[in-house]
Amino acid sequence: MRLWFAPERLREEGSTPDYRFSLANERTFLAWLRTAMALVGGGFAVDQFLPETGRPLRLALALMLLAAGALCALRAISHWVRCERAMRRGEDLPTSRFPIVLGLAVGVVALLMVIVAAFGWGG
């Protein structure tokens, strides 16, 4: 966490890893960022393209997706920093439960939308 506030400290730790590993870590970070963008875009899409859905439900779905997107972006950088630091120190890469949690959350949202579409819970 302190690395967020003093990012230059990252460079002082351990030794610089092979640039290819750093680039691979960067691509993983970008893939998570794209996931975050997709969730954010999906949040807006729910609000804009499902006008006949009841307002509370539509707002709840949109806000859930937007929050998931923002969370995903924040997690992307924290994971990137932790991986970068682990590589510099020659440690094992950090593990994370986040992909499972995100998968379950997206599954729940998708299921909700299927139910909304199937039963036509309009406004």
Place this chain on the structure above:
Amino acid sequence: MPEGNGTDGSRTRDRDPGLQPERTRLAWRRTTLACAVAASLAGRQTLHSGIDPVSLVVLALVVLAWLAFLALAHLRIRAMHAPRPPALSPRAAAAVVACTVALAVLGAATLR
């Protein structure tokens, strides 16, 4: 053969056979595209409830976040031209994440 003679030759010789810089450059391009989609939906969101001063200010901020992302991605893509690109700086990583979060927050502020 000119290989190894002069700057261009040594650049080709040092080129990573796994093409990691190219792959990373393309990953930045894909992410820029995703950002453009998210930003246009966020922009559409701000104008969804009609045009008023508040929505115009929010729209300007959305465009600003998108331009900042484009600039950061452009700088990073240019860095990828080096045979051995330097690692991404934590500041740049934080800035692109801030752009993403800003899009989410700005759009959420105009949900109706």
